[in-house]
Amino acid sequence: MKPPAKTKTNAARYLDSLGIAYELREYELGEEEFSAVAVAHKIGMPPEQVFKTLLCATHERDHLFAIVPGNVELDFKKLAQAACTRKAEMAPIKDVLPLTGYVRGGVTVFGAKKAFPVIIDETLELFDRISVSAGARGVQLILAPTDYLRAAESLGSTKLADLSK
Numbered sequence: 001m002k003p004p005a006k007t008k009t010n011a012a013r014y015l016d017s018l019g020i021a022y023e024l025r026e027y028e029l030g031e032e033e034f035s036a037v038a039v040a041h042k043i044g045m046p047p048e049q050v051f052k053t054l055l056c057a058t059h060e061r062d063h064l065f066a067i068v069p070g071n072v073e074l075d076f077k078k079l080a081q082a083a084c085t086r087k088a089e090m091a092p093i094k095d096v097l098p099l100t101g102y103v104r105g106g107v108t109v110f111g112a113k114k115a116f117p118v119i120i121d122e123t124l125e126l127f128d129r130i131s132v133s134a135g136a137r138g139v140q141l142i143l144a145p146t147d148y149l150r151a152a153e154s155l156g157s158t159k160l161a162d163l164s165k
Contacts (some may be wrong), residue, residue: 010101010111011135015143018151022143025131029138036070043131043140047071050131050140051124053107055096055116059087063099065109067120067132072164082119082161106137109152117157121164124148 008016008024015022027042040050050070056079057063064083068074080088096104101113109118124130124145132148134141152158 009135009139011108011141014110015141015151018154020143020147020151022141024134025140025142026138027140039140040070045131048123049127049129053109053133055091055100055107056088057091058083058085060085063091064117064119066163067118067124068163069121069123074163075165078161078163079119082159082163083117102135103137106133106135108133108135109155111135115155118152118155119159119161119163120152122160122162125160
């Protein structure tokens, strides 16, 4: 296992500002790193505890973050229902960096350029600890789900829902 990250990310600094405890865990990058299952293996956590942050868009072209376990596929119908909209889909990859400030594979709700609504798969509450991107490829935040929710709620609209297929 790699030593703790030497440089804090904006997401880690945001959690620091809220007094939230977390662990930064680095892992070696490879070709498959867009897979949350591969990240889970590299950081030694079950895939269902490694949550991926997906930038999505509604049919009105509003954006939101969907947070789902690494071992499931996002159900866009369930996401649209939770967001009280007719349709939801992944935001175009070209929009991810300009809208969030993060590259694909490193997106997190913390420290993003804009505080979009956050809809989180309800299974998040089943675990003692979860992992999410720290805002850079190759670095994960490990924290308690209650702390993740508290930090996400401090950004604005946050909701728990069943989002998995």
